[in-house]
Amino acid sequence: MATITRWARPIALLGVGLAIVTLLVAWTEVRAERRAVREEVQHRAEALAERLRGNLEAQLRHGSLDQLPAIVEQLSTRERLAGLAVYDAGGSRLAMSSALVASLGGEPTSALSECGRQGQACGEFVESSVGNLYAYSEPLQGEWAPAGRLTTYLNASSRASTGAQIWRAALSTVVPQVLLIVLVLGLVVESTILRPIGSFASWLKDVRIGRATPPPGSAHSGFLKPISSEIAGLAHSLAAARVAAEGEARLREAGDSLWTQERLSVAMRDRLLGSRLFVVSNREPYEHVRRGRGIEVIVPPSGLVTALEPVLCACDGTWIAHGSGDADQEATDRGSRLRVPPTQPRYTLRRVWLTKAEVDGYYYGFANEGLWPLCHIAYTRPLFRAGDWANYQRVNQKFARAVLEEVRNESQPFLLIQDYHLALLPRLIKEQRPDARIALFWHIPWPNPEAFGICPWQQELLDGLLGADLIGFHIQAHCDNFLETVDRSLECRVEWERFAVSRRQHSTIVRPHPISVALPEPSRAAGVFAPLQEPATTRRALGVNGGFLGVGVDRIDYTKGIVERFRAIERFLEKHASYRGRFTFLQIGAPSRVSIARYRDLIVEVEAEADRINRRFQDERWRPITLITKQHSHQEITPLYRAADLCLVTSLHDGTNLVAKEFVSSRDDEGGVLVLSQFAGASRELRDALLINPYDIEQMADTIRTALEMSPDERRTRMRRMRRTVRNRNVYRWAADLISDLAEVCPEQVEVSAAQ
Numbered sequence: 064m065a066t067i068t069r070w071a072r073p074i075a076l077l078g079v080g081l082a083i084v085t086l087l088v089a090w091t092e093v094r095a096e097r098r099a100v101r102e103e104v105q106h107r108a109e110a111l112a113e114r115l116r117g118n119l120e121a122q123l124r125h126g127s128l129d130q131l132p133a134i135v136e137q138l139s140t141r142e143r144l145a146g147l148a149v150y151d152a153g154g155s156r157l158a159m160s161s162a163l164v165a166s167l168g169g170e171p172t173s174a175l176s177e178c179g180r181q182g183q184a185c186g187e188f189v190e191s192s193v194g195n196l197y198a199y200s201e202p203l204q205g206e207w208a209p210a211g212r213l214t215t216y217l218n219a220s221s222r223a224s225t226g227a228q229i230w231r232a233a234l235s236t237v238v239p240q241v242l243l244i245v246l247v248l249g250l251v252v253e254s255t256i257l258r259p260i261g262s263f264a265s266w267l268k269d270v271r272i273g274r275a276t277p278p279p280g281s282a283h284s285g286f287l288k289p290i291s292s293e294i295a296g297l298a299h300s301l302a303a304a305r306v307a308a309e310g311e312a313r314l315r316e317a318g319d320s321l322w323t324q325e326r327l328s329v330a331m332r333d334r335l336l337g338s339r340l341f342v343v344s345n346r347e348p349y350e351h352v353r354r355g356r357g358i359e360v361i362v363p364p365s366g367l368v369t370a371l372e373p374v375l376c377a378c379d380g381t382w383i384a385h386g387s388g389d390a391d392q393e394a395t396d397r398g399s400r401l402r403v404p405p406t407q408p409r410y411t412l413r414r415v416w417l418t419k420a421e422v423d424g425y426y427y428g429f430a431n432e433g434l435w436p437l438c439h440i441a442y443t444r445p446l447f448r449a450g451d452w453a454n455y456q457r458v459n460q461k462f463a464r465a466v467l468e469e470v471r472n473e474s475q476p477f478l479l480i481q482d483y484h485l486a487l488l489p490r491l492i493k494e495q496r497p498d499a500r501i502a503l504f505w506h507i508p509w510p511n512p513e514a515f516g517i518c519p520w521q522q523e524l525l526d527g528l529l530g531a532d533l534i535g536f537h538i539q540a541h542c543d544n545f546l547e548t549v550d551r552s553l554e555c556r557v558e559w560e561r562f563a564v565s566r567r568q569h570s571t572i573v574r575p576h577p578i579s580v581a582l583p584e585p586s587r588a589a590g591v592f593a594p595l596q597e598p599a600t601t602r603r604a605l606g607v608n609g610g611f612l613g614v615g616v617d618r619i620d621y622t623k624g625i626v627e628r629f630r631a632i633e634r635f636l637e638k639h640a641s642y643r644g645r646f647t648f649l650q651i652g653a654p655s656r657v658s659i660a661r662y663r664d665l666i667v668e669v670e671a672e673a674d675r676i677n678r679r680f681q682d683e684r685w686r687p688i689t690l691i692t693k694q695h696s697h698q699e700i701t702p703l704y705r706a707a708d709l710c711l712v713t714s715l716h717d718g719t720n721l722v723a724k725e726f727v728s729s730r731d732d733e734g735g736v737l738v739l740s741q742f743a744g745a746s747r748e749l750r751d752a753l754l755i756n757p758y759d760i761e762q763m764a765d766t767i768r769t770a771l772e773m774s775p776d777e778r779r780t781r782m783r784r785m786r787r788t789v790r791n792r793n794v795y796r797w798a799a800d801l802i803s804d805l806a807e808v809c810p811e812q813v814e815v816s817a818a819q
């Protein structure tokens with residue numbers, strides 16, 4: 064209402080302005096019209112006077128003045144004049160036509176008398192009882208001197224009516240015109256400005272008071288569009304700041320156990336000792352991919368990406384990774400760099416370009432057909448090819464060059480190298496930059512020495528890894544396996560009491576650092592822009608109305624135990640027929656590494672298995688398994704987690720498994736049951752999950768039932784405890800601990816030339 068009042072005044076002013084302008088125009092027109100009429104009537108009067116003058120002058124000079132009134136009367140009628148009057152030289156009236164006497168009722172005005180006295184011609188408008196008259200007075204010449212004066216009166220009423228007509232016409236157009244303009248303007252302002260601004264303002268108000276509502280439609284188009292994304296960013300920061308402040312408050316409550324993004328940023332400034340943080344991984348956090356004519360940015364399905372993104376955002380470091388998107392080159396500058404996240408840049412991404420042959424050999428071949436199955440005990444045979452190994456070495460060197468370029472101007476840079484793709488990188492960097500502090504985090508399991516020993520290049524890999532100052536694994540068992548492997552295969556000293564390896568005057572410490580997710584980070588803040596769908600709505604959309612919903616979210620990988628999970632569901636429905644028609648399992652499977660035959664075959668196998676089980680149990684309204692083989696974003700997955708009664712994580716072997724932690728982190732309602740493989744590293748921390756052996760189909764089937772029939776109290780207690788664990792050991796703590804450990808190592812004090 065106040066906004067409308069505010070706009071009413073300028074619109075009314077505009078109306079008044081328009082009226083004034085139109086009236087001014089009308090006034091000017093009336094004046095011009097008057098001038099034209101005057102000129103025209105004066106012209107006529109002069110011409111008439113000219114015609115009559117001779118006759119009257121002769122009469123004055125030679126005739127009898129007694130006849131003058133009759134002549135005047137006659138001339139007046141003949142020329143269709145309003146009247147005629149003749150005066151002598153002294154200004155006394157000699158004759159005046161009778162009509163004029165009646166209508167004028169007196170003598171002409173003083174102005175006419177005055178100009179008559181001066182012997183000049185002049186004219187003026189005069190009012191009479193028959194209307195407006197124009198009186199024109201002119202001297203009459205005698206023999207030697209002026210003999211008198213003639214005044215002719217012409218009808219000039221048309222002048223008055225023209226003026227009135229103009230005013231009437233002006234007013235009759237001005238009023239509706241102004242009203243119309245004000246109305247149209249009012250409607251336009253209301254629909255294009257007032258209403259969008261109103262909804263925009265109430266959205267901002269919601270954001271300000273921390274209510275998660277989506278921006279109004281008007282924010283995406285029209286004149287508000289340019290500022291809406293800026294405001295959206297501001298709103299996001301505001302929401303994040305609010306959550307951070309809440310986190311800080313909780314932090315004070317809970318002593319020092321809680322880590323937040325802000326706490327990490329502050330802590331990093333101390334712990335990085337003035338250096339910058341560089342993260343290196345094969346997988347990049349954002350891929351630019353071509354979609355039709357446009358370019359889309361996607362976040363690849365990778366636990367590593369999920370975990371590291373918040374750390375980079377907190378520290379504004381540089382992430383060096385393989386530019387794998389087909390439009391990646393177009394999105395980077397000449398130094399192959401860009402700022403990300405695209406919507407709210409917080410850190411630098413440096414892309415490393417690889418050829419197809421390199422990707423085939425290093426990534427698909429050695430890393431994913433060799434090391435991946437080697438480290439995951441999932442009974443897929445590792446394949447080692449010399450050509451792949453050569454590419455693996457070449458690509459590690461390529462990454463080393465990119466890293467050395469990035470850290471060129473940094474003294475004692477902190478490097479966090481990620482995973483099994485880059486095992487040779489620590490040594491390659493250390494040789495060039497002994498001052499660099501290098502940690503390598505191995506995101507997958509490390510098998511026992513016998514299993515690892517089948518790799519033909521195990522010594523080279525171990526030597527490469529031991530270039531690091533710190534090697535991190537998710538759990539202690541992987542640290543132990545690693546130290547035993549090193550002990551058995553390299554000439555070195557393993558110090559078991561401090562979990563370190565010394566080799567060639569260099570010491571590497573080995574520590575468990577279970578990676579995690581960002582709880583209590585702003586799941587709510589993210590909701591500022593896309594409020595989370597209500598669980599009931601999600602369930603309705605999935606067709607699970609009164610029944611139960613289970614969910615699984617994985618890359619389609621043979622280590623994840625997806626087929627085993629489906630078989631457990633089949634067995635559960637076999638054993639507990641009452642759940643048929645009432646239990647639906649939603650499996651989100653992101654296709655992964657599809658250039659490898661084993662992965663392609665697995666997609667076919669997973670689909671066939673779901674299909675077989677569905678055909679066995681389904682009826683016209685229900686089928687037990689909904690399989691969606693498509694990558695989903697975090698925003699899409701979170702509502703599914705929140706709507707589920709249980710989440711199945713049935714990995715045959717897994718470093719930690721972040722899906723388990725994401726599920727827990729999304730359940731702020733303290734509902735839902737986590738069924739978790741005992742072979743996933745996360746099982747060491749999430750003790751309140753229902754632990755299963757994914758090879759034991761019978762046990763899994765029974766556990767599904769236990770989960771569905773668990774009392775709400777027990778469910779809440781378990782979830783609350785797991786949430787406390789994830790909150791306390793979140794990814795900020797992981798990064799802080801890892802970097803603190805790294806800050807404590809003393810890198811070799813070697814002068815580093817700026818040219819390196």
Ligand code: G6P
Nearest residue numbers: 346364365366367482506507655
């Ligand atoms: C695991 C690995 C990550 C990898 C992710 C996805 O979590 O530890 O390094 O990024 O799988 O696999 P991809 O091959 O698609 O990167």
